[in-house]
Structures are given as C-alpha cells and as structure tokens.
Amino acid sequence: MSRKPKLERFQENVSSKYQIYNSIFMTLPFDEISNTGVLLPLFSEICEKGYALDKNPSEIVHKFFERYVEKDKTETEKINLLFRFIQYIERQVVLFDAVEDAAFPIVNNMDGRGTLRNIKEEAEEKQKIGALKTYLERFKIRPVLTAHPTQFYPGQVLGIITDLAEAIEKDDLLAIKKLLAQLGKTPFFKKEKPTPYDEAVSLIWYLENVFYHAASKIYNYIQQNIFKDEELNNQVIDLGFWPGGDRDGNPFVTTEITKKVAERLRSTILLNYHRDIRKLKRRLTFDGVEKRLAKLERMLYDNVYLRKEEGMLSLAAFEAELKAIKDIVVKKHQSLFRAEIEDLINKVKLFGYHFAMLDIRQDSRVHQGVFENIVETMKNRGEALFSIDYVNSSEEEKIKVLTHIDKKVEEKYFENEITNATISSIYAMKTIQDRNGERGANRYIISNNQSALHVMEAFTMLRLCDWKQPDVDVSPLFETVPDLQAAQAVMKTLYTNEAYAAHLKRRGNKQYIMLGFSDGTKDGGYLMANWSIFKAKEELTAISREYGIKVIFFDGRGGPPARGGGKTHQFYASLGSTVEDEEIQLTVQGQTISSNFGTLDSCQYNLEQLLSSGISNEIFSSTEAEFSEEDKKTMEALASVSYDTYVAFKKHPMFLPYLERMSTLKYYAKTNIGSRPSKRSKSKEFNFSDLRAIPFVGSWSQLKQNVPGFYGVGTALEHMEKSGQFEAVEKLYQNSSFFRTLLENSMMSLTKSFFKLTAYMKDNEEFGSFWTIIFEEYERTKRMLLKLTGYNELMENQQEGKASIHAREKIVLPLLTIQQYALRKIQELQKDPNASEEELKTFEKMVTRSLFGNINASRNSA
Known part of the structure; x- marks a missing residue:
C-alpha cells in the first residue's frame, strides 16, 4: 500500500493512466470516422473556452463548425459528426470506469479505516472482541439489487469494462488496444426495452461473478479471524433482489416471470456450487472423501444441466454432507485443504438454494x-x-x-x-x-x-x-x-x-x-x-x-444524493442509539451497482464499509445521544424552512412546464433502459404525482442543475443566519455526524452542477425568471455551506472524490453541449410551421442518445 496521499494515488493511477489510454483510443479508426478522434479534443477545448466566455451551446457548436469543419460539409455531415462525438464520449466514460476500477485497491486502502481488519484490530486494542463477536452474531447487512433504470450499459459493455480493468491492472497494452477496438464497435443503444427477466439476468451476473466471491471472502475472514474455532450462526450478509418481483408500476412483471427469475437464481447458485466442488475434487483426492464429492458433483450437474430433480438433497442434507466431508479431512487427513471446504460450507450458509x-x-x-x-x-x-x-x-x-x-x-x-x-x-x-x-x-x-x-x-x-x-x-x-x-x-x-x-x-x-x-x-x-x-x-x-x-x-436509497444516496456507509455510521440498527438494508440500483459493487475489490470494500458502519455505531461510538434537544430544535427549524422553500418551488406555475419543455424528462422513456414505464399513469396529462423519482432526478442531472440535492438548503441556512441563529447551526454541525454527512452529500450535488451550460435560459421570455430562481438558490447554498464548513471550496475534505467528479465532468461536457444544442434546435423547429418532421426526429434522437454517457459518468454519486 502506497503511503502517498489518496489524491496523489488517484492522479497517478487514474488521471494519468486515463490520459495515456485515451490517447491510444482516439487514434483507433472505426469504420468511416477516422478523423473523429482528432476533432473531439478540439471540440472539448472550444466548449471549455466558450463557457468561460459565457457563450451558449449553439454558439459553441457553430464556432466549432466554423473553425474546424470544412466549409463544403453539408448539414447532414455536421450532424453525423455530432453523433460520432456522442459515440466516442460514451466509450471514453467506459474507459475511465475501467481505469478507476483497476486502480480501486491502490486508491482505497483495503485494510484501512472501515475495513474488517481495521475493526478487528481496534476491537483487540480496546478489549472489545467479546462485544464484537456478540454483535456479529445478530447483525446483518442486506444490499438489495433493484432493476430501477439508472444503468445505461448493456451487458456486453459491462463485460468489456471488467476485461479492460484487468488488462489495465496488468498494463497489458496489446490487450487494452484490442479491447478499445472492440469497445468502439460494440453498440450501446438498446433498440428494444428489456423484459423484467432480461433485467434479472443482467443483475444475476453480479451475484454470480462478484457477490458470490466477495461476500464469502468477508464471511470466511470473520469466521477464521474473529470467531476462530467457534461456529458463527449468522449469515452476516444477505443479498436481496427485486427484478421479477417488483410489480409496483410495472405491468410487465407477471407471475410466470417471478417464478422464472426465482428458478434462474436457484440454478445459478447451484452452478456456482458445482464449479467449486469440481475445484475441490482436484484437491481432496483422499480416501473416504473423493467418492462423496463425486456424488455431490453428479447431483448438481444433473440438476443444473439435465434438469433432473431425483437425487437432489435438501439444503440441510447438502450442508450436512459437506460438514461430514470436512470432519473426515480434519480427523484423518491432517486438515489438508480444510479452508477450501470451509469456504464452500460458508457459501452454502450464505446463499442456500435461493442465492438472493x-x-x-x-x-x-x-x-x-x-x-x-x-x-x-x-x-x-x-x-x-x-x-x-x-x-x-x-x-x-x-x-x-x-x-x-x-x-x-x-x-x-x-x-x-x-x-x-x-x-x-x-x-x-x-x-x-x-x-x-x-x-x-x-x-x-x-x-x-x-x-x-x-x-x-x-x-x-x-x-x-x-x-x-x-x-x-x-x-x-x-x-x-x-x-x-x-x-x-x-x-x-x-x-x-x-x-x-x-x-x-x-x-x-x-x-x-x-x-x-x-x-x-x-x-x-x-x-x-x-x-x-x-x-x-x-x-x-x-x-x-x-x-x-x-x-x-x-x-x-438511490445512487446520487438527490435520490437519498451519497456516501452510504458514512450515513449509517452517523445514526445514534435512538435508531434501531440490528440490520442495515438498502436498495442498490443502476450505476451504483457497477460503481460500488462491480469488481471484487470494490464489492468487498463497500460491503465491509457497510458492516463497519453498524459496528462502529454500536461498539466504538460514545454513548451520548446523537441529538441534544437544542440540536433537534435547530435541525427541525432548518428542515421546516427548507421544506416550505422546496414546496413553494414545486408549486411555481413554471415548475412542470420547465421540466417538460426545457429538460430531457420526456426522453427517458425512449432510452429502452428499463422494463418499467417512466411514469405511473397512462394519462397524457403531465402531473407531478405520476413522475418517478429516477427520471425526475435524472432530468435535473442532465441539466447540470441537481435541484433535488440542494434546493432549500441554502435558504434554510440563510434564514438562520438572518435571524441570529447561525451559531446554533454551527453547534449542530460540530455535534452531529448525521448533519455533517447530509451536507457533504449536498456538496456533491453542488459540485456536479454547472449553470453556465444553461445560462442562456435566463434570457428566455417564459422561463428566464424561473431559471434565475434555481441559480440563486444554488449560489446561496454554495455560499452558506462554505461559510458553515469553513472550506474555501466545495468537497475540500474529499479531494480524490472531487478529482474523479471533475475528470468525468470534463469528459461529458461536449456531450452535454451537444444535448443542449439539440434541445434548442427542437424548440426552434417546434415554432417553425414549415419545419421538417425528419429534422425534428433527428434532433430528438440526438437528445436521447446523449442521455447515456452523462448518466454513466455519474457513477461516483453513490
């Protein structure tokens, strides 16, 4: 583990490597778009300089065409170039994901704060191993994978990310070049909506390839290093699953699909057991063990591959047989390969015949x-x-x-x-x-x-x-x-x-x-x-x-702070003794699954962080109540002002028209990323209660305004300042880690906002004053948060997280510019009675295609 600061490790292993591999990617020729890789950096530069000079997206795009695209190019050719830029940027985001995944164990200390090893050592130091064991006998975490559509990567692309991360970890330049070429030719766009069963199959990939190994590794560590020879009779980690069972607003989830998903979960876990038993057979070649393992292997093979039910042991009998094999190994064969057989026994305890x-x-x-x-x-x-x-x-x-x-x-x-x-x-x-x-x-x-x-x-x-x-x-x-x-x-x-x-x-x-x-x-x-x-x-x-x-x-909890996400383990560690915490259960969705649990390292690290947040809250925290009466009063006042501010904002006559006409809200349904309809009712009428949280929050994110993550916070803090109660807020901030965590997550929403992108809206006759209301609340919230925290800049205490956000925002800035350019063109064409229907459809397609990369780039929101 490098002793360099986390930010330096990030810059060396993520930022610098991305620059190197991106330069290779940009030189690869894909079909007829050989000059796209040359022109995209120039377009990015024009975007950055243009916004610095307060230019609008249309002016920026026109400036680029004027300066770098031949005069004889037709409008169609120019539009095709913008579509190619979108394709390239989507793949740059994938490349950045893969580089960040590969660097995960270097940037994050896998034995540092919040990891199991750290907890065990702290418990030993404070003579609290007994309390830790007692707690682990009853405490559980349950991440529940949901199919809520915030993940725009098709399965093939997720596979490429995994392979790229491995190649980058090994610095295998030849493999990286081939994978980048594969990436360039792999489609991102889904022509048809997935079925709930398709969604389930996609998420079962994570169960099979990541959670199966990471969860059992954690359980093995607890069993071997904390409980040692005593048996741990608690799963500690359960896995939950929603695709195929979540009928809320999804008419496509049928009983047959529910049964089919449950069957797929069962066959996948049996397949994993079969693989493990085959590996064990190569090691446990001893008298009294070999035939018993062969019998189990045959039983699982018949069930999974031949669909033969006869001879299938009950779960209890299967576990008992594995324990009997372990006993023979211990008594007759000097415990040779005992850890390997215990690993499988632990997996059976964790995943049973249901997997999730x-x-x-x-x-x-x-x-x-x-x-x-x-x-x-x-x-x-x-x-x-x-x-x-x-x-x-x-x-x-x-x-x-x-x-x-x-x-x-x-x-x-x-x-x-x-x-x-x-x-x-x-x-x-x-x-x-x-x-x-x-x-x-x-x-x-x-x-x-x-x-x-x-x-x-x-x-x-x-x-x-x-x-x-x-x-x-x-x-x-x-x-x-x-x-x-x-x-x-x-x-x-x-x-x-x-x-x-x-x-x-x-x-x-x-x-x-x-x-x-x-x-x-x-x-x-x-x-x-x-x-x-x-x-x-x-x-x-x-x-x-x-x-x-x-x-x-x-x-x-969603992925970004605006959907209740943010730094999840910090949130749970901040809860006091007045909140029951025997289990931590939370939904994990979309890009949060691939970012927090997409690789073995990130999955193990984040599961351990979740485990430790409950443990530290119970065993290592002080016994003081989380909130004093005075702090509660302050929190109540802040929440109340914030609520009134947000509700008034929601009731503004321009609120729904703005979302409907100035954002990408109505384009979400066209992306074909989820089986569920994008709003609850079939009515053509646009009303707030029908809006689902994901397209709602996503639309603010595409505008780079992130309203749900901060709106009302600045007004509430300013109200306390003006009424002479700011000292009480400062006390609350000092005393309450819950409040600090909320504000840190809100800062993340502010950091991801970029109002220069939509600054042209302030001159819009219909929506100008509404845009100004949002911008003023953004400025107010930023000013008040910096005053309260004493920071000079947002996320000052999370430099590597901020660096990741800035790197991703820089990649997608040209994409957002194209999106806004297309939205402005649509508005122009809708006002023109002679506009071509074909041209309108082209720009609508451009908006839809540009949604993908921006959402995928937000993966560090969790």
Missing part, C-alpha cells in the same frame, strides 16, 4: 382495488367474506373483520387481470419457498403505504391464499413526508392487533419497515426528506421497543 431473497412489491392503491374486487367477486359467488358492507365501512370496522378472517380464495375465481395476478403472485411465493427455501421469497412490500389498513389488507390476502400462518414478512413502505409522520400511529395499530401481533410472534417478533428516500426527496426536498426519515426511525424504534418488537429498517 426475492422481494414481492406492489402499490397500496392497487391492493385496495384488488381487495375490493375480491370482496365483490366472493359475494357474487355466494361465498361472502364478511357480514358487513366492506367497501363502505370505516377503517376501524374493516380492520376488525380482517383480524378474524378464515377463508380461502384461488386465482381462477377472478376475471379481473390485476386481482388474478396479485393472488397468483402470493401462490408463487409459496412455490418458490418450496423450491428455494423460505429465504427464497419471504417479504411482501407495500409501497405508498398510508395506513394500518393497507398492511392488514395485504396480510389478509396472504392468509386467504391457503396460508393461515404465512412465512412472509409484510413490510409497509412509507415514502412521502405526511406518510412518514403518520408511520408511528400506523405501526401502533398493527402491534395491538391480535392477528398481526400473533403473526409477528411467529416471525421472531421482527417487523421490516421500508422508508423511501428517493420519493421522499422528490416530495419534500433534501433536508426535510432525510430529517423526516430520521425522526420516523426514532419514533418507530421507540414504539417497536415499547411492544417488544425488533424493527428492521430497509432504506430505498
């Missing part, structure tokens, strides 16, 4: 309609579920009758498509559990949960599906600010309901509650969303402890 836990999710509004249809259909069949008029009864009356229900329904009873699909998805969970084990699919999430009735209706549907005592955790998802405020009352109603309380008792008195950072931020702004979730967690912890329930929080 498939969650089922649906919206409460859908459930409500489904449940009313069930009631109506059963009544028409002469098998009424209730003696009361259910639809017109009060919530209290409904919960009362749901408590004592004891009936059965089948999917064939229902002609309504959504009702049939909802019922069949519950029966599918039972089938998956029979096949893959209970951990295969044992959680049902209700998004947009607003009341106890929403949970009780979902819980009742489980019981109606011939499942009197469901082996399923029912998890409400609280998303909006009002829902978060009502969450404690909702859970109290459930904890005091006899049927639900009995269910929780059978499930080990654990209640899973999901909290939506992405939609919370979209709804209430950055500070209020995070503060509301923190307060909700405190209240939910208190009410759960009061009723003897262990609450497990599951955070719907």
